[in-house]
Structures are given as C-alpha cells and as structure tokens.
Amino acid sequence: MDIGSTELGERDGLPDALSVLLKEYPRDIWETSPGFNGLIRFWLDRHMMFRRLLGMLTTETEKRLDQNTDPMVFKERVSRFGSLLVGELHGHHNIEDAHYFPVLAKKDPRITRGFDILDRDHHALDGILNRYVETANAVINANAESTREIGMFLQETRGLELLLSRHLIDEEELVVPIILKHGAGGLS
Template sequence: MLLDYDLPEYHVSKRKRFPSSVKETLLESTRSEWKDHPRFGGKASFFMSIHRNLLDGAAQLSRGIEQLLDVPASDVSEAVMQMNLLPFAKNLIGFAHHHHEIEDHGYFPQFGLMYPELNRGLSLLDGDHKVLDAALDDTQVALDRLDSKMFTRDQLANLHAGGQALESILNRHIWDEEEIIIPIFLRH
C-alpha cells in the first residue's frame, strides 16, 4: 500500500475530508462542471448513478433498522418481514460487493497503468473497500440474527449503530472515489 491507511487522515471511518496528500495527485477536474462535460453521459454518469443507488440503499437500510428500534421485541420478526428488510439488505450488500469487485479487478488496475500518479488514490480506495467489505459482512451477519429470531435489543441497537456507520463510510468513500475516477471517465 502506498500510504499508511490506518492513519486517521486516510482511514475511511476516520477521515473527515479528502486527504490533501492524495488530492494533489489527482487529474485536474471540477466536480461542479462534470455534468456539463461532453463525455459525462457515458461511464461517468453510469458510475455516479450506481453510487447514488448504493447511497440511497444504505440510507433506506439505516432508516429501516431505526424503525425496528420502536417495535416491541415480540413484534420485531413480523416487522422485519413486512418491511422486506432482509431481502432488500441482501441485495444491497451483494450489489455493493459486486461493484467493488468490478472496480478492484477491472477498473482500478487499468487506471493505475494509465495514470501511475493516481496509484496513491487507488491505494486509498483499496483500503476503503476492505473496510467497507467487512462492514457489509458484519451487517449481513447481524441481519441474519434477526431472521433467526435469536436476537436481543442490544443486538438490534448494535445493528442500528452498524447501519449508521456503514452509511457514513459509504458516503465518505463514494465522494472520494468519484474525485479520483470520474475525471478519468471524462477523459476517455
């Protein structure tokens, strides 16, 4: 890895902004002008729509889990079924994992060869993906406990906290990822 990912300025769950040491290596681009770019309608727009779907799904999952906190313990299983929460979460988590695999094994290696100066940023995204994949897996495990009806209020509260954390790191990661990759799509 080209940076110490565990430092707060780099770690997706700790950083508050895009790291300046990575930002200075990026292709020149202004986010506010992306949609006006002649090539925006291709992969740039496509990737941003996938990212919006992931962010919307994470927010919906977090809200759904939050609603469960107000449901009496004896009714949580029924509420989970009525909300269709488990199939929704399974699809969202699978979609996020698949998206990361495409980026990690397809796009990012290509981008690193095309623009070696971006390897620091791509290394940051790789670290993010590892954290996100673990958070997604932890969320799935916690949701599976709801399905087995072997849960406690504390587990539900932990699931809620985990859902909020997942939403937060996904927001940070996607914003930063777009700063790195969208300018590449606009060039090619």
C-alpha cells in the same frame, strides 16, 4: 489534507496531492463536461443506489424500534434490502479492483496512490460487511419483540453508512475527474 491517515474511518478526504484532477474538474461541472458519458452516469447511479439502500434500511430500522412496522415485514425488508446491498457492493468492488482501478491508475500516474487507498477501503469494507451480515441475521432470527438486536443493527447500519459515504465520495472525486480528463478507453 496531506497530513493524516488515509485509512477509511480515519480520514476526512483524500490527500491534496490526489485531488489535482478534482481541482481541474470540480463536482459542479461534471454533468456539463463533454466527457460525462453513460459509463460515469451508470457508475454514479450505482453509488446512489447504495446510499438509498442504506437510507432505507436506517429508516426501516428506526420505524421498527418505534414499533411503527410489523416485525415480520421489517425482517423481510432487512433480508431483501440488506442482501441486495451487500451483494451489489461486493460485485461492484470486485469489478473496480480487478478491472477499473488498474486501467484508471495507468491514465495518470499522479493519482495512482489513490487507487491503492480505494483498494484498501474495499478490503476494510469486506470485514465491515461481514459483521453487517451477522448483525442482520441476528435481527432476522431474533424474537419479534426483542429490541436489542434491532438497536445493534441500527448502529451497524449507521456506521456502515458513514464509512461507505466517505469511500464513495473519495472514489467519485478520484474516478470521475480522471475519466473526464483522459476518457473511458479501456473500461468497457
């Protein structure tokens, strides 16, 4: 996939040149690899939490549009789960940008550019998350019977889900193989 954009929302994966370690450590062997440790498991669990929260928010919003959820219960869930998602994503990205990515980038110069791409993703996601918060707040503050804001929130949630999925897959396919090959030294 060496041809094409590396911008989030425009790519369908990382360029082939950045997948050299993924070829050596494909997903299907990660958990059985000797280097698969608590750090990798914890990190992948965080990613799964983000996916689950977005899935839950999508389901709750669809249920509300179908009028299968009480409006106040829906607003409370959007507030609680949306806040958790956004707060945890910001914290996760800050740790990666400030600590993990600089350490990992030094472990294998062939894939350093990949960490630049992931860092750009984080900056792009900041703006998307700001818009997401605005849309969530509009739902929370809207008239209980208004479907316009709920529809907009569903659209934002699905859009975030797509972009975040692309980012998380690319991040996993860059980070896990480098830790499996070179170890987690310097990350704790």
